[in-house]
Amino acid sequence: MAFKIGLxxxxxxxxxxxxxxxxxxxxxxxxxxxxxxxxxxxxxxKPRSVALPPSLITTDLDAIVTDPEVDIVVEVIxxxxxxxxxxxxxxxxxxxxxxANKAAIARYGAEIFTAAEAxxxxxxxxxxxxxxxxVIEPLKQSLCANRILTVTGIINGTTNYILTxxxxxxxxxxxxxxxxxxxxxxxxxxxxxVDGMDAADKxxxxxxxxxxxxxxxxxxxxxxxxQVSAADxxxxxxxxxxxxxxxxxxxxxxxxTESTEQLQLRVHPTLVPxxxxxxxxxxVNNAILIEGDPIGQVMFFGPGAGAGPTASAIMADILNxxxxxxxxxxxxxxxHGTPVLDPLLxxxxxxxxxxxxxxxxxxxxxxxxxxxxxxxxxxxxxxCFGNHDVSLESIVQTGLRxxxxxxxxxxxxxxxGNFRTALDEIRAMEAVSSIASTLRVL
Ligand SMILES: NC(=O)C1=CN([C@@H]2O[C@H](COP(=O)(O)OP(=O)(O)OC[C@H]3O[C@@H](n4cnc5c(N)ncnc54)[C@H](OP(=O)(O)O)[C@@H]3O)[C@@H](O)[C@H]2O)C=CC1
Ligand SMILES: N[C@@H](CC=O)C(=O)O
Ligand code: NA
Numbered sequence: 001m002a003f004k005i006g007l008x009x010x011x012x013x014x015x016x017x018x019x020x021x022x023x024x025x026x027x028x029x030x031x032x033x034x035x036x037x038x039x040x041x042x043x044x045x046k047p048r049s050v051a052l053p054p055s056l057i058t059t060d061l062d063a064i065v066t067d068p069e070v071d072i073v074v075e076v077i078x079x080x081x082x083x084x085x086x087x088x089x090x091x092x093x094x095x096x097x098x099x100a101n102k103a104a105i106a107r108y109g110a111e112i113f114t115a116a117e118a119x120x121x122x123x124x125x126x127x128x129x130x131x132x133x134x135v136i137e138p139l140k141q142s143l144c145a146n147r148i149l150t151v152t153g154i155i156n157g158t159t160n161y162i163l164t165x166x167x168x169x170x171x172x173x174x175x176x177x178x179x180x181x182x183x184x185x186x187x188x189x190x191x192x193x194v195d196g197m198d199a200a201d202k203x204x205x206x207x208x209x210x211x212x213x214x215x216x217x218x219x220x221x222x223x224x225x226x227q228v229s230a231a232d233x234x235x236x237x238x239x240x241x242x243x244x245x246x247x248x249x250x251x252x253x254x255x256x257t258e259s260t261e262q263l264q265l266r267v268h269p270t271l272v273p274x275x276x277x278x279x280x281x282x283x284v285n286n287a288i289l290i291e292g293d294p295i296g297q298v299m300f301f302g303p304g305a306g307a308g309p310t311a312s313a314i315m316a317d318i319l320n321x322x323x324x325x326x327x328x329x330x331x332x333x334x335x336h337g338t339p340v341l342d343p344l345l346x347x348x349x350x351x352x353x354x355x356x357x358x359x360x361x362x363x364x365x366x367x368x369x370x371x372x373x374x375x376x377x378x379x380x381x382x383x384c385f386g387n388h389d390v391s392l393e394s395i396v397q398t399g400l401r402x403x404x405x406x407x408x409x410x411x412x413x414x415x416x417g418n419f420r421t422a423l424d425e426i427r428a429m430e431a432v433s434s435i436a437s438t439l440r441v442l
Pocket of ligand 1: 008009010011012013014040041042043044046059061075076077078079081082100101102103127128131184185186187188304305306307310
């Protein structure tokens with residue numbers, strides 16, 4: 001008997017998923033036991049790049065998630081509503097759910113997973129982070145014996161694509177973003193990509209899995225790439241760095257004996273040393289570097305967006321569920337009432353993680369100043385930083401821009417609050433025209 005799939009959405013990811021479902025040859029034999037039963041869309045009139053019988057397609061998505069015949073609902077419509085309500089309704093009707101929707105999971109994960117636990121169904125989301133890269137399942141299963149210390153990732157394909165092209169060809173931001181949209185990488189509203197919110201959603205999901213607690217999304221510090229200029233990219237290059245939008249989740253207390261469990265959780269453009277493994281992750285590729293005890297460092301790398309890669313992750317989740325259903329059907333697993341869920345696949349956190357405020361963060365910074373070209377300015381900047389306990393690794397005048405001296409500073413590890421206070425004082429100095437940019441350094 002085939003497992004029936006109710007697919008919500010036939011856009012980039014939905015189409016990629018249908019292409020796999022309709023072409024099972026040379027894939028896992030279980031793919032042949034899946035039946036594309038209904039497909040929900042917004043517009044029946046829209047031309048589709050996959051040929052499906054019109055009777056399969058409907059605009060009544062409610063009817064799909066409540067249909068007693070459907071075993072697995074695949075939600076790839078995106079956005080918050082009606083995605084959230086449809087997922088909850090599917091769960092209430094005993095359906096397992098597969099979703100790529102990091103925005104909905106990062107905001108409503110607590111509600112969704114609590115409902116799934118009560119109903120005894122799985123909600124799987126491999127496609128939601130890192131597109132085609134297997135990272136959710138490895139975190140839940142292959143790495144589950146580790147104490148995770150840090151998760152550092154390039155987890156937005158659109159911004160990595162934009163930064164890579166700005167770096168290599170110095171192209172125009174708007175043109176490159178339009179290319180990312182055309183290639184199906186960007187969200188329906190690309191603001192979420194460009195301003196870091198998409199990466200914030202994803203790091204919240206990864207942190208929850210890595211550190212075993214729920215995350216309040218507004219506590220994730222989030223900066224996007226709009227302020228990254230061609231000048232910063234050029235200076236970073238001269239100093240031996242590339243600029244990447246990094247998402248970081250880090251346990252503050254590295255010792256298991258320390259009682260307070262606090263996390264750093266942040267997304268921001270970062271100067272990454274060219275020798276670092278994340279520096280060479282280019283274009284739409286994503287990479288997630290995980291440090292755990294006892295494994296050490298392990299990096300997951302691959303295509304972070306696009307139809308085929310994301311559909312690969314969706315299909316992995318569908319097949320995981322189908323495999324469990326098959327075992328249950330064969331009678332080797334008996335369940336009474338609500339089925340018992342596989343604890344490594346399900347998600348049952350109850351408590352919230354504590355996030356450290358960004359002012360308390362200790363990190364390195366790069367800053368670029370435009371000042372009057374007069375004697376003593378570098379000294380004044382250095383003294384001000386020193387007064388606030390901000391130790392400098394380098395301070396150089398790089399040249400003149402618009403008749404102003406351009407001074408670039410790289411700090412040692414400093415407390416963010418101290419650095420910001422020093423900047424406030426520097427901004428008020430008569431000789432300082434502007435602080436053109438500040439970026440963190442890995
Ligand atoms: N694109 C990518 O590379 C990746 C996307 N994701 C996630 O996957 C999800 C889907 O993304 P993507 O495929 O790019 O999105 P698209 O915009 O390409 O497709 C969305 C699909 O959902 C349908 N849809 C949207 N809203 C409704 C609604 N209210 N009622 C009925 N149907 C609706 C649309 O119908 P119609 O076709 O009729 O307009 C369309 O078929 C998102 O959550 C996204 O974040 C995750 C990883 C990578
Ligand atoms: N818009 C996202 C798509 C995948 O999650 C991205 O660019 O990474
Ligand atoms: Na993934």
